[in-house]
Amino acid sequence: MIKSHCLPAVLVFLFVLISTGFTYDTDVTDEINTYIRTGNARELANRFTQTVQLTILDEEDIYSKAQAEIIMKDFFAKHSPKSIKVIHSLTSNPLYRFNVLILSTANGNFRVSYSMKSANGKFNVTEIRVESN
Numbered sequence: 001m002i003k004s005h006c007l008p009a010v011l012v013f014l015f016v017l018i019s020t021g022f023t024y025d026t027d028v029t030d031e032i033n034t035y036i037r038t039g040n041a042r043e044l045a046n047r048f049t050q051t052v053q054l055t056i057l058d059e060e061d062i063y064s065k066a067q068a069e070i071i072m073k074d075f076f077a078k079h080s081p082k083s084i085k086v087i088h089s090l091t092s093n094p095l096y097r098f099n100v101l102i103l104s105t106a107n108g109n110f111r112v113s114y115s116m117k118s119a120n121g122k123f124n125v126t127e128i129r130v131e132s133n
Helices: 007-038 043-047 063-077
Strands: 047-057 058-063 081-090 095-106 109-120 122-132
Touching: 007 043, 007 081, 007 095, 007 109, 043 063, 047 063, 058 063, 063 081
Parallel strands: 047 122
Antiparallel strands: 047 058, 081 095, 095 109, 109 122
C-alpha cells in the first residue's frame, strides 16, 4: 500500500507523464503546420519518410525525400504562404495523424492535406496533397 505522504508525488509524476504525451502529439502537427505556413521546405522535408506521395495541383507521384523537398520548395516559391487555417486534425490514433489546412498565399487559397505515420516513436509525413480551393 502506498503511504499517504507518497501519494502526492505519485500523482504529480502521473500528471506530468500523461500531459507530456499529449503535448508531444500536438507539437508534431503544430510543427508541420508551421513549416507549411512559413514555406519552409527544408524543415518540412526533414519530417518526410524516405518516399513521399505528393499531389501538387494536377501532378501526382511518389518521390524520394530529396525530390519532394525540391517540389515543395518550388511550390512555395510560386505561391508565397501568408497564413494557414486548420480545418481538420485527426490525432486520436496513436500511430497515424491526418490534417487538412487552408493555405492562404499571394496567389490565392489552397487546400492542403497531409498524412503522418509513426515509426520508431517518431511521426513522419507520408503524403501531402495541395489542391486549389
